[in-house]
Amino acid sequence: MTETIKSDPATTSNTSVFEPKIVAFVCKWCTYAGADLAGTSRQVYPSNVRALMLPCTGRIDVTFVLRAFLQGADGVIVSGCHPGDCHYTAGNFRARRRWILFRDLLDTLGVDLRRVEMAWISAAEGTKWVKTITTFTDQIRELGPYEPMHKVAEDRSPDTILPVDLALSYYSGGENPISAVDPKLQEAVGEAMAAGKVKVVVGWVRNTTLSRPRPVWVASAEAAKFLTQPGDSGNLARMIKNPQLRPVGPIGIVARTTEMMALNVLIQEAQLDPANVVIFAVMPDGKFLGTMDMAQVAALIGEQVKNVPADQPAGFSPETHKLLDELMAKTPAERWQFWAEQSAKCIRCYACRGSCPMCNCEQCFAEKNQPQWFPTAADGPGNFAWQAFRAFHLAGRCVGCGACQDACPAGIPLNVLGAAMARSSLKHFGHRAGVDPKAVPLQSDFRPDDKESFIL
Ligand code: FES
Secondary structure, three states: OOOOOOOOHHHOOOOOOOOOOEEEEEEOOOHHHHHHHHHHOOOOOOOOEEEEEEOOHHHOOHHHHHHHHHOOOOEEEEEEOOOOOOOOOOHHHHHHHHHHHHHHHHHHHOOOHHHEEEEEOOOOOHHHHHHHHHHHHHHHHHHOOOHHHHHHHHOOOOOOOOOHHHHHHHHHOOOOOOOOEOHHHHHHHHHHHHOOOOOEEEEEEOOOOOOOOEEEEEOOHHHOOOEOOOOOOOOHHHHHHOOOOOOOOOEEEEEOHHHHHHHHHHHHOOOOOHHHEEEEEEOOOOOEEEEEOHHHHHHHHHHHHOOOOOOOOOOOOHHHHHHHHHHHOOOHHHHHHHHHHHHHOOOOOOHHHHHOOOOOOOOOHHHOOOOOOOOOOOOHHHHHHHHHHHHHHOOOOOOOOOHHHHHOOOOOOHHHHHHHHHHHHHHHHOOOOOOOOOOOOHHHOOOOOOOOOOOO
8 A cells, every 4th residue: 555545436426425445454365255256246345445465364464454544544354264264274363363462452542443343254255245344334434434543644743842841851860769789799790700600791880970770781790880779770681682792692681570571582582592691680679689590580480470460461560550540441532532642742763662672673664664664754643653563563572661661751651552462462362471481472373262252
């Protein structure tokens, strides 16, 4: 799709009747052939639908759906082969899992879920295609044009001036507490280095110019006095990706719980060799627990998770959970309004991405321009697509450290979106990010009995 969807003159001759624009992403093996069958059988269905062929529903990406909406669609439907019939064995199972998470993300953002549908329609089901499209078109016609989304799409010159109070609190470092240096930690780092267990150690130190702690890595235990409680500062697991640091290993990390969880996710995703890391574990109260390998870390996290309520993901702060609860108690329209205001503040500095230990692609989708997957400017459509896309990519991976939110100069509560996706992962798949380093990454996996009650 490279152009804004134009009205079809054939369907808009009577200007008093709203004719919705509907985009259908269909698998070429089943639904596309089913739609073709309907046509060759001379069956009649609304001409509102623009069908775009995919090789398989496994190819569907949330960016396609967001882009369709931002280019004027009033409703989007994805359809492919029935479970068990996918020509690539499991593409539709993977699509179904993504769709479950995506629906929850859209709900958190306040998108009207009646405007997105998924269906299983085979090559022999021309009649089902006709019925599905007719019903969906009637439903969207009833709902009317998707004005809130169109408004975002048209908002090409928003007021993106950084709120001064938030900007100042960022640069002055807020009120992050800085604990005293623990001599036991310093001793453990020295011992590990002397024994050759680690070549470099990463941790937080006091910052003499700003009141925020800063991350450093050192090759000598005397070179830094590591802090055990650097407040809300970012996630040191991010440092593992540093191309200068990576070849040096083994690496020691002065790690808090969410940093250990983030390392577990990186191990799950084959981004980190657990044999190459030594942990100097620090508890939430700032107490240094000891030197550990990643197997001991997994056992420690497993124990800590036992204290987390069964319906809550691990890692997120009580404030984040409270904010999410308050948000989900509002109406979808109020949620939409909330995120529209938050998203308008984004200046696309990508500090959220830069601070996130899970954002580890060599080149981010957001900066690709051949093809350009979604608008890149810091405006209505660009910001909406970026925030939604980023939150979705963290589904099943975000450990709730809040590094993104802490780094955001505009004060956008990004961790709330992370928490929404973490709740969805737990609710539908029993998956808690960063707990089991041996678990299959959530979005790379599927179960034949994943929920599909919402699929037509
Ligand atoms: Fe049709 Fe995979 S080939 S959904």
